[in-house]
Every structure is written in C-alpha cells, then in structure tokens.
Amino acid sequence: MVDVSQFRPKTVYVTYIAAPPEKVWQALISPEFTRKYFWDRTVEIEPKLGGAFVLRLPDGRANVQGKVIVWEPPRKLSVTWQVVWPEDFRKLPECVVSYEIDQAGAAVRLTMTESHSWEVPEAILSGGRTGWPAVLSSLKSLLETGKPLAIAMEPPAAMIEAIKRLK
Amino acid sequence: MSKPKFVYVTYIRTTPEKLWAALTDPLMIKKYWFSITAESTFKAGSSWCLKFEDGRTADTGEILESDPPKRLVIHWRNEFRPELKAEGYSRCTMEIEMADYYPDFGGKAVKLTIIHELEGEGTKFIEAVSGGWPKVLSNLKSLLETGDVAFKTKS
Numbered sequence: 001m002v003d004v005s006q007f008r009p010k011t012v013y014v015t016y017i018a019a020p021p022e023k024v025w026q027a028l029i030s031p032e033f034t035r036k037y038f039w040d041r042t043v044e045i046e047p048k049l050g051g052a053f054v055l056r057l058p059d060g061r062a063n064v065q066g067k068v069i070v071w072e073p074p075r076k077l078s079v080t081w082q083v084v085w086p087e088d089f090r091k092l093p094e095c096v097v098s099y100e101i102d103q104a105g106a107a108v109r110l111t112m113t114e115s116h117s118w119e120v121p122e123a124i125l126s127g128g129r130t131g132w133p134a135v136l137s138s139l140k141s142l143l144e145t146g147k148p149l150a151i152a153m154e155p156p157a158a159m160i161e162a163i164k165r166l167k
Numbered sequence: 168m169s170k171p172k173f174v175y176v177t178y179i180r181t182t183p184e185k186l187w188a189a190l191t192d193p194l195m196i197k198k199y200w201f202s203i204t205a206e207s208t209f210k211a212g213s214s215w216c217l218k219f220e221d222g223r224t225a226d227t228g229e230i231l232e233s234d235p236p237k238r239l240v241i242h243w244r245n246e247f248r249p250e251l252k253a254e255g256y257s258r259c260t261m262e263i264e265m266a267d268y269y270p271d272f273g274g275k276a277v278k279l280t281i282i283h284e285l286e287g288e289g290t291k292f293i294e295a296v297s298g299g300w301p302k303v304l305s306n307l308k309s310l311l312e313t314g315d316v317a318f319k320t321k322s
Contacts (some may be wrong), residue, residue, distance in 0.1 A: 015177075016305035018317040026311040107305075130176075134266075137178035137276070140305070145312050149178050149276040152267035 001106045002069060002080050007096045007115035010125055013132045019143040023040035024101050024108050025074030028137055036146040046080075047071065053079040061085055066094065075101050081114075091166040093118055112136060123162035127155050171293040175300050178276040178301040181311040183263045186277050187236030189307055198304035201321050208274060209233055215241055225245060228256070236262050243283075245292060254289035257296075279304070 017024055027033040031042035034055070038086040041063055049071050055064035063085050070078035078098040093116070100111040114128045125161040131153065138149040179186060179190050189195045191209040203225060207210040207215035211233045224246045232240035239261045245251035262280040281304065292302075306316040 014301040016317045018309055018313075065304055075228075104302075105318040105320055126307070134178055135175035139179060140308065141178075141312060144309055144317075145180070147180075149180055149266075150268040150270075151178055151276055152269050 002067070002094070002096070004069065004078075004096060004115075006117045008117075009037045009115045010120060011112075011114040011128045011132065013112045015110050015136050015140050016104055017110055017143055018107050020094045021074040021101045021103065021108050022141060027076075027143055028050075028074065028077060028099055033139075034158055038135055039153075045065055047073075050141045057085065069096065070098065088160075088163050091163060092124065110136065121162050123156070123158040127159040130156055169246040171290060172289070172301065173281075173283045173293050173297045175281045177279050177304050177308055178266055179279060179308045179311050180275070181277050183236040183265065183277055185311060186263050186279060187239075189311060190239060195310070197213070199316050200303050201306075206294045209239065215243075219247075231258070233316075245295070248295070251292045251295055254285060255287045257283055257285045257292060259283045286313060 008106055012062055027037070029043060029045050029047070031044065034041055034043040035058075038055070042056045044052070044056060045068065046052045051068040051071070053064075053066045053068055054062050057063050064080050065081070065084050066080035068077070070076050076098055076099070077158055080094050081097045082094040083092055089093045095117070096115040098113045098115065100113075102109045102111075114132070134149075134151040134153055138151065144146040188320045189199070193205045196203065196205045202220040202244075204218045204220070205215070206218065207213050207230060209215075209230055211230055213230045215230050216227045219225055223239040226243055227246050228241055228243040230239070231242050232238060241259045243257045243259050244255065264278050266276045268275050277316075281300055283293065283300070284291055302318075302321060306318065309315065309317040
C-alpha cells in the first residue's frame, strides 16, 4: 500500500452541490455518471480498500489506473492515480486523488484534493488545475439539472512539454 | 515572491450577458451571496461596497475596470474583521469567456475565472476569501442553471 504521508496536497477544488451525500458519492463511483461529466470516461472501482480503480476511455483503453486507499461511503474516497494514456504521461509518478463529501446546510460540500509525492513543476500541475474545474462544474450541473456541460479541453501545451522533458 | 493569490474557475450553463448581470445586479447578488447587498454602479471609477442585511459594512473599494460582459476588476478591502482590514487592499479580477465545447455533448458553458490577489503581505485575507468564494460561486452557478441557490445560509 502507498505511504500517503509522502504525498502533499497541491491542488484543491471545492464546490457546493444541492444533492444528498449518497447521490454525490454515486456520481463519483458509477460509470453511467462519469461518462456524462468526465469526458465520456467510465470509472471502474472495486468497492473496497485496496480495490482496483480504472478510468477508461470510450474505446476501452485505460486512461488512469490505481488502487482504492480510502473507502468510506458516502464521505471519503481516495485513489492512487497513475496516468497510463497518453503514452508519454506514464512518466508521471502516481498521485493521490481524494474526494471528501460533507453536509453544508442544505447542500453538500465536495472537496477534491490532488496530492503529489515529488516536487511537481507548475506546468504539470496546470493539467489538473485546468481540468478539475471543468469536470466538477459539469458534475454539479449533472446532479442539479440532469444535464452535464459540454466543455472541450486538451492538456495544456506547457504540461505536454514538461512531461516530454521528464526522464 | 509572488503576491498572495486565490484563483477559482467555474463553468456555468448561461450566456456571458446573463453572468455579467448576475455579477453586477444587486438584486441577483443578494440571492446567491447570503443576503449581502452590493452598492455600486459597476462602472470604472465608481465606489463599491458590500453590506450585510443588518446594514453593517462588510467590504469597501472601487471599480478599477469594467468591460461588460467580459471583465470586472474591483479594488477591495475588508471592513468588518480588523485582522483582515489590517492586510489592506486586494484586487479582485473577474473574467468571463465562452468555453470551447463539443457540439453533441451536453450544453454550452461560460467560463468564469476569479483571481483575488492581496496587494501587500499577509495570509488571512486570502485564506478567508478562499473559503468564501466557492460557496458564493456555487450558489451563483445553481441560481443561473436552476433558478434557485444551492444553500441559503452559510454554514
């Protein structure tokens, strides 16, 4: 099991959603939800500590792979996050993505934290910093209105360049 | 050393004009900003302030730039918490643009970027707005997309 004490939070995104915690939890772990708000990717998650986690592209290839390291439905979920596609991105050390779901009045606070075990260049962090707001804005829209958002996005050029330079 | 800064991006299913109106119309602001009232014409050079429902002043400042429906910059100082007021003025930039979109997937979205920077040194003001903006902007997004806010009272 990965030593989480070696990982430091680098990117945090908070959004408040008018939905019950269970519904937000389902949106994080159900492929029929993720394909709507996470650029057509389907999540596969073994519902237990140490279970396998995969984020799959529409053509069936894995985009991200990892393991469940915190499983506390419907409050806390953490997975290790190794990007396996595009090919070049495999050079990135795995990070940890954590979600926390808390009641906040009539709404739910969803906190996403991306943590890293190395001195990540800002250019590489820019990937998550541009991607997560789009994914989580779309998730909120989906839960509150039934419809996700259409946001087209590619990894930032600076990120792709920085990954090329990694050994 | 870069200035203390908070950046938040949210995507909203609306138009730039409607989003601009929501950011500058005191009646709209009151709905998503936990009953806070804004007083300003939102034109460059005009004074600006936020007041609590009971009339106390929360924040004061001035509109530095106003380019509807794209860009609003506010010179902003907290007035109701001495430790935040002591950190002096901040600059809050709001930028509105259409997001790129996939024609057959979901609905078109507008990207709102909030950049809130302290002009001097300090950590408390930025810490405070880092907690506040996600609440306010989540409510604003809900209001524009569903006609109602996500939550009416701050917790």
